[in-house]
Amino acid sequence: MKGMELAENLARRPGRPLSFDRAAALHQAMLLFWENGYETTSVAELTKAMQITAPSLYTAFGDKERLFLETVEHYQTGTTGTALGLIRKASTGREAASNLLLESAVAFTGRDTPPGCLLASSAATGSAAAAGVRAALTSIRRQIELALRRKTACDMKAGRLAPETDVAALAAFTVATIQGMSVAARDGADRKKLERIAYTALAAWPG
Amino acid sequence: MKGMELAENLARRPGRPLSFDRAAALHQAMLLFWENGYETTSVAELTKAMQITAPSLYTAFGDKERLFLETVEHYQTGTTGTALGLIRKASTGREAASNLLLESAVAFTGRDTPPGCLLASSAATGSAAAAGVRAALTSIRRQIELALRRKTACDMKAGRLAPETDVAALAAFTVATIQGMSVAARDGADRKKLERIAYTALAAWPG
DNA sequence: CCTCTTTCATAGCACTCATTACGAAACCCA
DNA sequence: TGGGTTTCGTAATGAGTGCTATGAAAGAGG
Secondary structure, X not given: OOOHHHHHHHOOOOOOOOOXXXXXXXXXXXXXXXXXXXXXXXXXXXXXXXXXXXXXXXXXXXXXXXXXXXXXHHHHOOOOOXXXXXXXXXXXXXXXXXXXXXHHHHHOOOOOOOOOOHHHHOOOOOOHHHHHHHHHHHHHHHHHHHHHHHHHHHHHXXXXXXXXXOHHHHHHHHHXXXXXXXXXXXXXXXXXXXXXXXXXXXXXXXO | OOOHHHHHHHOOOOOOOOXXXXXXXXXXXXXXXXXXXXXXXXXXXXXXXXXXXXXXHHHHHOOXXXXXXXXXXXXXXXXXXXXXXXXXXXXXXXXXXXXXXXXXXXXXXXXXXXXXXXXXXXXXXXXXXXXXXXXXXXXHHHHHHHHHHHHHHHHHHOOOOOOOOOHHHHHXXXXXXXXXXXXXXXXXXXXXXXXXXXXXXXXXXXX
């Protein structure tokens, strides 16, 4: 929600209004970061894809880092719904994992988007200058893992899961497999292959 | 083996010999690529870590791309032994997967190396200029997956595995989980956590 | 209309990028 | 001790990096 502050402040204020569709430009930026990664996407490439000039980018989005972080938010509120939402909606940890895995298989092989997961691939490594961006992505991954672990821990407390079950490992394993599915997608795996990976992973879940 | 050609040609030829330890410099380059990624590691950083000047780097290793590809070879012939070797040594697909998963947990949390897997993280995304490097890494991942699939297919032919088993999915799943373990390691997971992920993944294997 | 505020496009900032001339220095072989 | 060959350190190349100063233009309110 933080990135929206800039967008809100930009709307309805005196002076010349933005001459371009801010949301559309943000979407184009997301696609480019998704495809090429954070540090390895230049501002010149961004302005070309967004069809705006560099000063416009800076007045509308702050700088490259803030633009990226806002694309991450845009990504998380995308069509498939947020990962946390999928977990919340599920009634059991296993169902949450199933939703996450199968939705990932779909999202990572979208027709109108690059392959894989923006959160997984756009800043896997990088220079010290991009440490903040990497930390932000790590934080998101941790949130998802934590939510899944809590959901699964509820199952154990409710007696739906054997007490010796390693719920933390199940959550970490599921998130890890999803990250790996992103790599597979970037390596050319199609939706069917990702779904078979997802179903295989689900076999590790008790119940 | 291809990168060795340059190294072989460099040895025992007329003129002034190299004044530095080529293998040691290569190792330092590997550590830096491992930590920061291919495109996001500059030649200046490389020369500093390798303790050589830029012209020395270029005469000894060709250019940045060939240096990286040679570090990848060096990585694959590292202390843990190659992934393909682990698969070959195993007597069943499940044992191969177990070896891969558990060795990865160790290798991704080494004391003297950056976290995660060089093959997984150093070029997850990037500009078009680095497409060749990404393709090389993709090829390696495919080789490992293929070897694991073949090993597992043998189990099925030998009757050790139910005929309806999806061996391709098992192999793809296992490689994907390993890639995800690399992400987890970079997110700060310790060896114990990776091992618990590995054991959980193993539960998806029949037998 | 005028004023105020903001965005616009042009152009350029200082800096870093990968890569390489250049001449001096070091080694092998004769 | 020479010639031949190569690497050495210094310094620089052109291109690209993220980012911004500048003045003109566009809107809103009076």
